[in-house]
Structures are given as structure tokens and as C-alpha cells.
Amino acid sequence: AGSLPVIAMILTLLGIPAEGIGIVLGVDRFLDMCRTTVNVAGDLAAAVYVARGEPHETQPETLPLEGTTAGTREG
Numbered sequence: 001a002g003s004l005p006v007i008a009m010i011l012t013l014l015g016i017p018a019e020g021i022g023i024v025l026g027v028d029r030f031l032d033m034c035r036t037t038v039n040v041a042g043d044l045a046a047a048v049y050v051a052r053g054e055p056h057e058t059q060p061e062t063l064p065l066e067g068t069t070a071g072t073r074e075g
Helices: 004-013 018-053
Strands: none
Touching: 004 018
8 A cells, every 4th residue: 555656656657647546456455465475474484584593492590699580570
């Protein structure tokens, strides 16, 4: 939907009347769904790649003065 002003400008530059954008709207919805699918798949692939580079088990960091673990609060 954000690309519609750009599409309208391109149609005008090509000599196609701005009313022709109605035809483009029918096709652009499908193309937008394809772009979204590719974007989400890329984000998922990047998340998996980063997660595989992380250590599998992490131990909580012990605070030297209080003897408690980081992120926990005792009453």
C-alpha cells in the first residue's frame, strides 16, 4: 500500500492516466503478499542463523557483592 504513490507517478510518466491505478490495485495486493512472505522468511532465516551461533546453555551471572543471580530479586 505504501508503494501506490510511486506506482501512480510511474503510470503518469508512462502516459497512462491516473485512473488506471484501479487495475494496478488488483495485482498489487498479490504482489504485496509475495513481498511480505519473502520478508518474513528472510527474518526467520536470520533469526535461526543468529540463534545457532549462540551458546546453547547460558549460566546466570553471579553478582559479586550480593551473591544473587542477575535478574532475580529476593524479598
